[in-house]
Every structure is written in C-alpha cells, then in structure tokens.
Amino acid sequence: MNTPYGLSRRRLRTWIRLLRITRRTENHLREFLRVNYDTTLPRFDVAAALYRAGKPIKMSELSQMLLVSNGNATTVVDRLEKDGFAARKPSENDRRVALVGLTEAGQEWFKDLAAAHEAEISTLFADLGHDNLTVIRDMMRRLEGEPDEQDV
Amino acid sequence: MNTPYGLSRRRLRTWIRLLRITRRTENHLREFLRVNYDTTLPRFDVAAALYRAGKPIKMSELSQMLLVSNGNATTVVDRLEKDGFAARKPSENDRRVALVGLTEAGQEWFKDLAAAHEAEISTLFADLGHDNLTVIRDMMRRLEGEPDEQDV
DNA sequence: CAATAACACTTCAAGCTTAAAAGTTCATGC
DNA sequence: GCATGAACTTTTAAGCTTGAAGTGTTATTG
Known part of the structure; x- marks a missing residue:
C-alpha cells in the first residue's frame, strides 16, 4: 500500500515537517548571526525588508511584509534606530505616517550581512539543485494560491 | 532562459518562501487557537509533544523535540501545570531529571484540540493532494538529509 | 574516595511578540 | 464646518524565547 494515511493526516x-525544517534553519541562522555578527534575526529581517524596498516605507508596510504585528515593528525599528542603522521621518503628505529606511551606515552594515546570509543558506540547502528548487517553488506557489508560472 | 538566477540565489x-508560508500558517493557527480555544501555539506544541510521547518524558527531551531552549520548556510547562493540564514528577533513577506528562484533564483537553487542529491544517493545505504531498515529503526529506523511502 | 567534569533543570536579564487600548491625523457625509 | 468613523502608529500588559548563570545530581578519574 502506497498511502496508508488519509489526506488530512x-x-x-507535511505541516509538521515544514515547521521542523523552518525552526531548524532559523535556529542555525540565529546562532550564525549572533556569533559572527553580534546581531539578531528580527533585526536582520527588518533590515532586509528595508534594504529590499530601496526607499523609506511606512511602518505598516514593513509589518505586513514581515507578517508581524505593528507593535513588533515599532520596537525592532526602535532598536535599529538606536544602533544608527535605521531612521524614521514623518511623511509630508500624511502626518499619521512614519517612513522608515536604512541609514548609510545601515546599508553598509547590511551589505556584508546579506552576502554572508545568502552563503549560509546556500550551505544549508546544499542538497537542493536546480531541479529540486523548481519542484519546491511550484509546490510553494500552489500553497500560496499563485498560478503556476515559468522562470525563477 | 529557464533559470535566470544562480543556485545560491x-x-x-526558496528559504524566504518557506519562511513566509510557515509564518502565515502559524499566524492563522495562533488566531484559530486563541479565538476558538482560548489557548496559545506554544502550549499546543508542548501538549502535542507530550500526547504523542504517550508517557512522561524528560524536560530536555521535550525541548529537543520542539527545538526550543531548556528555559523555554520550563516556563511553558509551568503554565500548563498551572492550568492543570501537565504534571511533573521526579525520576526515581536520576534525581536530576524531571519527568513531565499530560494529566487526565490535559489529555481530554488536547484530544478535541488535536482534531480541530488537524482539520484546520487540512483546510489550509487543501490545494495539496496525495501526489503533491508525496513530492513535498521527498523534498523535505532531502533537506533533512534523510534517505528516500517509500510510504508516507 | 575526593576532586573534577558532565549533566539536568531552573532562574535571570534582555529581547521578541502579540492583542488590545490609546493617541493622532485624515476622510466622509451631513 | 463638524461630527463620525477610518487609518496609522505607539504604548501597554502579558506571554514567549533565548543565552548564560546558578543549583543540585551523577559520572569520571586520578
């Protein structure tokens, strides 16, 4: 018999396996960032989102990108700001909005970090070649409800 | 061109996508447990591990299963114990060891929870049928460095 | 058998995270 | 214009999480 368990089970x-892999990888990366760069995963995540955005974004955009609460974004940005790596400025159009971006120092700091991070991931995922990556991408897209596409 | 990015990238x-799906699913489950069962994800995780074990296990075994720190296991078990769902007892062979398990009340409580949890996951992963699940399982196994096997 | 190391767990301080409440500012409808 | 509600962010309280230090127990080893 090839499928002794029901669909639901x-x-x-599958979810438990996904969770286990994610936790393991996160634990590894946390340790990696702590030992080699004296920083944390949440700070890295925020910096990555800001770097990727390329320009200052709203606090609410940030928390939506990272899938965390608004209050969470506030405190992590506070810390990055204290480190001199991020900066808030009020929006000119809308005085409710706080725009946050990386400072020069923040960009410099993050560049090294990003390269090292990508290299570390590549090591952790060394068993996955192009074919496997394509398969996983398609599965993930299906899970996220995206239509199948080509490339990347 | 079919693969415009390098392997490392x-x-x-793929990692970012994995992380996004995991976070989304966790957020959904957290909300689900909070609204319908007035409990939290960490409590559920601990209870699931204890229920699955079927007998009292060491605190260190628990934290290893869940991939969290020892100190973390301590506090979550403390709360479950306060709720009357878990109980510690000292090991007889080794007085350093604390064995923790679900109480009767804990098992009753968890049974309903587990069923509802599985149903919710099944809804979230509704786009994945047997074939897709098999593909994902093989990918995950590869990532975890396990040899390929047959059946679930 | 005594000193030392290894192990198991808890405690602690700091940081992370959430949900809810609070404080501003903007948009809408009357 | 002004009230009312919506949008944006921060604050707050509680809980979660980690890494390291602390406490007690067992194993090793000289």
Missing part, C-alpha cells in the same frame, strides 16, 4: 504531517 | 528565495 498527511497534510498534518 | 534560488536557494535563498
């Missing part, structure tokens, strides 16, 4: 097991 | 993108 198999989906649960 | 594709692995990074």
Whole structure:
C-alpha cells in the first residue's frame, strides 16, 4: 500500500515537517548571526525588508511584509534606530505616517550581512539543485494560491 | 532562459518562501487557537509533544523535540501545570531529571484540540493532494538529509 | 574516595511578540 | 464646518524565547 494515511493526516504531517525544517534553519541562522555578527534575526529581517524596498516605507508596510504585528515593528525599528542603522521621518503628505529606511551606515552594515546570509543558506540547502528548487517553488506557489508560472 | 538566477540565489528565495508560508500558517493557527480555544501555539506544541510521547518524558527531551531552549520548556510547562493540564514528577533513577506528562484533564483537553487542529491544517493545505504531498515529503526529506523511502 | 567534569533543570536579564487600548491625523457625509 | 468613523502608529500588559548563570545530581578519574 502506497498511502496508508488519509489526506488530512498527511497534510498534518507535511505541516509538521515544514515547521521542523523552518525552526531548524532559523535556529542555525540565529546562532550564525549572533556569533559572527553580534546581531539578531528580527533585526536582520527588518533590515532586509528595508534594504529590499530601496526607499523609506511606512511602518505598516514593513509589518505586513514581515507578517508581524505593528507593535513588533515599532520596537525592532526602535532598536535599529538606536544602533544608527535605521531612521524614521514623518511623511509630508500624511502626518499619521512614519517612513522608515536604512541609514548609510545601515546599508553598509547590511551589505556584508546579506552576502554572508545568502552563503549560509546556500550551505544549508546544499542538497537542493536546480531541479529540486523548481519542484519546491511550484509546490510553494500552489500553497500560496499563485498560478503556476515559468522562470525563477 | 529557464533559470535566470544562480543556485545560491534560488536557494535563498526558496528559504524566504518557506519562511513566509510557515509564518502565515502559524499566524492563522495562533488566531484559530486563541479565538476558538482560548489557548496559545506554544502550549499546543508542548501538549502535542507530550500526547504523542504517550508517557512522561524528560524536560530536555521535550525541548529537543520542539527545538526550543531548556528555559523555554520550563516556563511553558509551568503554565500548563498551572492550568492543570501537565504534571511533573521526579525520576526515581536520576534525581536530576524531571519527568513531565499530560494529566487526565490535559489529555481530554488536547484530544478535541488535536482534531480541530488537524482539520484546520487540512483546510489550509487543501490545494495539496496525495501526489503533491508525496513530492513535498521527498523534498523535505532531502533537506533533512534523510534517505528516500517509500510510504508516507 | 575526593576532586573534577558532565549533566539536568531552573532562574535571570534582555529581547521578541502579540492583542488590545490609546493617541493622532485624515476622510466622509451631513 | 463638524461630527463620525477610518487609518496609522505607539504604548501597554502579558506571554514567549533565548543565552548564560546558578543549583543540585551523577559520572569520571586520578
């Protein structure tokens, strides 16, 4: 027999496996950032989002990108700001809005970090070649409800 | 061209996608447990590990299963104990060891929870049928460095 | 058998995270 | 214009999480 479990049970097991891999990878990266760069995963995540945006973004955009609460974004940005790596400025159009971006120092700091981070991921995922990556991408897209596409 | 990005970059993108799906699912489950069962994800995780074990286990075994620190296991078990769902007892062979398990009340409580949890996951992963689940399982196994096997 | 190391767990301080409440500012409808 | 509600951010309280230090127990080893 090839599928001794029902659909529901198999989906649960898949989720547990997904969670385990994610936790393991996160733990590894946390340790990596702590030992080699004396920083944390949340700070890295925020910096990555800001760097990727390329220009100052709203606090709410930031928390939506990272899938965390607004209050969370506030405190992490506070710390990055205290480190001199991020800066807030009020929006000119809308005085409710706080725009946040990386400072010069923040960009310099993050560049090294990003390269090292990508290299570390590549090591952790060394068993996945192009074919496997394509398969996983398609599965993930399906899970996220995106239509199948080509390239990347 | 079918793969415009290098291996390293594709692995990074895969990781980011994995992380996004995991966070989204966790956020959904957190809300689900909070609204319908007035409990939290960490409590559920601990209870699931204890229920699955079927008998009292060491605190250190628990934290290893969940991939969290020892101190973390301590506080979550403290709360479950305060709720009357978990109980510690000292090991007889080794007085350093604390064995923790679910109480009767804890098992009753968790049974409903587990069923609802599995149903919710099954809904979230509704786009994945047997074939897709098998593909994902193989990918995850590869990532975890396990040899390929048959059946679930 | 005594000193030392290894192990198991808890405690602690700091940081992370959430949900809810509070404080501003903007948009809408009357 | 002004009230009312919506949007944006921060603050707050509680809980979660980590890494390191602390406490007690067992194993090693000289």
